[in-house]
Amino acid sequence: MRIGLSYDLKSAVADRHAPDDALEEYDSPETVAIIAGALEKKGHQVVKLGGGIEFLDNIRRESVDIVFNISEGRGDFRSREAQVPSVLEMLDIPYTGSDPLCLTVCLDKVAAKRLVASVGIPTPRWLTVEDELEMERLDWQGFPFPAIVKPAYEGSSKGIRLTSLVESAPQTEEEITRILKNYQQPVMVEEFISGDEVTVGIIGNSPPKLVGMMRILPKKKEQRFVYSVEVKRDYLNLVEYESPVQLPVPVLDKLEQYSLKAFKVLGCRDFSRVDFRIGRDDTPYFLEINPLPGLGSYSDLIIMALKLGWTHDDVIGAVLDAALQRYPQCVSV
Ligand SMILES: Nc1ncnc2c1ncn2[C@@H]1O[C@H](COP(=O)(O)OP(=O)(O)OP(=O)(O)O)[C@@H](O)[C@H]1O
Ligand SMILES: [Mg+2]
Structure with missing residues (x-):
């Protein structure tokens, strides 16, 4: 072809x-x-x-x-x-x-959270701030701090720095102002889920299947880990990747179930990577899904796949094969 x-x-x-x-x-x-x-x-x-x-x-x-x-x-x-x-x-x-609708909905983290929540997938509480005026009108009383402040339509941890984890209203407002100014888009303030971070890889369509899961562990045992842009850039020194994930089977079962359900309700095709944090009650909370996850050597999906015995080429081939099932006219070329 x-x-x-x-x-x-x-x-x-x-x-x-x-x-x-x-x-x-x-x-x-x-x-x-x-x-x-x-x-x-x-x-x-x-x-x-x-x-x-x-x-x-x-x-x-x-x-x-x-x-x-x-x-x-x-x-x-x-x-x-x-x-x-x-x-x-x-x-x-x-x-x-x-397709375009899926890619758009998933890039807009708020739209994606609303859809996954509608089928019973837990996702952290949040609010959205469109501009400074809206921020000034907000009353933070009752908001579950600590929280994370992040741009609503980004990936690769763009805009998510070590300062994004906030404990108070003034700190939150400072971060909102920074993101509004630098990224020209709404800001999400989301309840911080402090437990383990797990990302789940999916490839295929009918049915989609798990490539596997990977836990992202800070090398320095921090109480509150954020896989921020600084950490992603220096991942070799700052994090360890564990795959297969050593967590209790009921937690792994929920991660699998929620990932596949999110893939389906959001209309994903061929491949995706879903990010979760595990809450204190062992509940996996959906953070976001990437229907166009990185495919470079240092991307989470590829790191995970290599740990699980795939080659980099296998992943590329599997994505193509999944797509080709939609287009039988191509296969006979
Ligand atoms: N509610 C939250 N609770 C705890 N940590 C969070 C939360 N939201 C984001 N994070 C941390 O920030 C990181 C980046 O957030 P998120 O996955 O939403 O951003 P992204 O830019 O879309 O990432 P990706 O590189 O996967 O596209 C997460 O991997 C996680 O470590
Ligand atoms: Mg992410």
């Missing part, structure tokens, strides 16, 4: 507002090379389409059977991950991964 590869490289995206993590979500040439290599090893021809206007030019010029999409999209919009899939749907070109 002739497979197009859509992606947004850090180097290709103009740095408009420039907090230092502005490009955190975008990919590196190494990740693109790994995915292209994995597809070529399966006998496919790979056409690099890039992102943004370059992608639009290339997709009009090239003829491809399917697009392997890892594009994060451009701008601060909550629908940015839907940009490339929307164009592909307009042109009737098959692609891997979730």
